[in-house]
Amino acid sequence: xxxxxxxxxxxxxxxxxxxxxxxxxxxxxxxxxxxxxxxxxxxxxxxxxxxxxxxxxxxxxxxxxxxxxxxxxx
Numbered sequence: 001x002x003x004x005x006x007x008x009x010x011x012x013x014x015x016x017x018x019x020x021x022x023x024x025x026x027x028x029x030x031x032x033x034x035x036x037x038x039x040x041x042x043x044x045x046x047x048x049x050x051x052x053x054x055x056x057x058x059x060x061x062x063x064x065x066x067x068x069x070x071x072x073x074x
Contacts, residue, residue, distance in 0.1 A: 001074045007039040008069035016059035029062045
């Protein structure tokens, strides 16, 4: 039987730098996420929103994720 993928709402997550961990030397991060990102939203539009949101913070951006959700059924 064929598998069907049904698009679900996506999440935008932005991680910010919080400085280096003195014990490990690795970057510590914090994150903020937003749900209900429409699956049809173009990647460029999502990126533009992420940039606008990061401009509201004084922290440096570590990375930006768009987690795309799909429900798989048989």
